[in-house]
Amino acid sequence: MQLNVIERLSAQPAGHPPVVFLHGLFGRARNMGFLQRQVAHTHRTLALDLRNHGDSPHGPMDYPAMVEDVVETLRAHDALPAILVGHSMGGKLAMIMALQHPELVSGLLVGDMAPARTGFGQAKLAEAMLHIHFPDHLDRQGADQLLAKEIPNRSVRDLMLQNVRLGTEPGWQIGLRDITNSMPNIENWPYVPEGYVYDGPTLFLRGEHSPYIAKDHEPVMRRLFPRYTLETIPDAGHWLHADNPKLFSEKMLDFINSI
Structure with missing residues (x-):
């Protein structure tokens, strides 16, 4: 499956691998825009909408399938090998891609995710979102009020609002049913065969x-x-690139420029 891509600095500087941004669950490529703009001063950058997110196609989700989505998309854009920058679910995806296809990954930056089943997933949130009933017409203020019943947390609600289709046929733009059905795969850490290493x-x-x-x-x-x-990253939680963007950006740029 080819994914939707937001690209900056299309002319790739000699000697610099492209940098690819992979967002977290319920996010989208444009969430990584601040980081992408920082890197685009020196590198070609591509931010991807992962399957069921943003403007990408929908379908069942597991990490091997999502890795193949990313590989197929980056090959189509002649953007391999690449440095991968992934947050949360995108970080787990980046790790699996590096282990399965180390020759395609020039460097790996993982934002707040371990190679493990962590037990801090969003299955309850996804299930609650499925049961939201949309009216015949919806503007952003109405969408905020509608989601507030199920999502009282302001920052989480702001994230989810970007996934609502407004206007005369409101609803979820994302593949919410596919995401919900695939949540055990998303929350899990897939089996890694013995000997798989990214060095x-x-x-x-x-x-x-x-x-x-x-x-x-x-x-x-x-x-x-x-x-x-x-x-x-001090003074930061799971959304560390939003909580402390200056320091995250500095560490990211130092890492990318060292490759």
């Missing part, structure tokens, strides 16, 4: 107040990604 440069960035990367994840991180570095 390229790898940076894990975790939020100071996030539980997603714990001490007991580090042995498997070391086994799968032997050249990894783990750094903490």
Whole structure:
């Protein structure tokens, strides 16, 4: 499946691999716009809408299928090998791609996600969203009020509002049924055959107040990604690139420019 792409700096500078941004669950390519603009000063950049998100096609989800989506899309754009920057679900996807296709990945930056089943998924939220009844017409203010009944958290609701189709035929723009049915796959860490290793440069960035990367994840991180570095973004939770964008951006740029 070919995915929708937002590309910046289409002329690729010599010696610099393209940088590819992979968003998290319920996100979309344009969520990564601030980071993409920072990198586009020096590198060709591509931000992808993953399947069932943004303007990409819909279908059942698991990480091997999503990896093939990304590989097919980047090959079509002549953008391989690439540096992958992934957050949350996008970080897990980036890790699996690096393990399955190490020759296609020049570097790996993972935002607040471990190579493990973490148990902090959004299955209840997805199920609640399925049961929201949309009226015949909806504007943004009405959509905000409608979602507030099921999603009281302001920041989460803002994320979900971008997935609502407004106007005379309102509804979910995303493939919400496919996402909900696939939630066990999304929350899981797929089986990695013995011997699969990505030995390229790898940076894990975790939020100071996030539980997603714990001490007991580090042995498997070391086994799968032997050249990894783990750094903490202070004053940040799981959405670390939104909570502390300046420091996240600085660490991201230092990592990318070192490759």
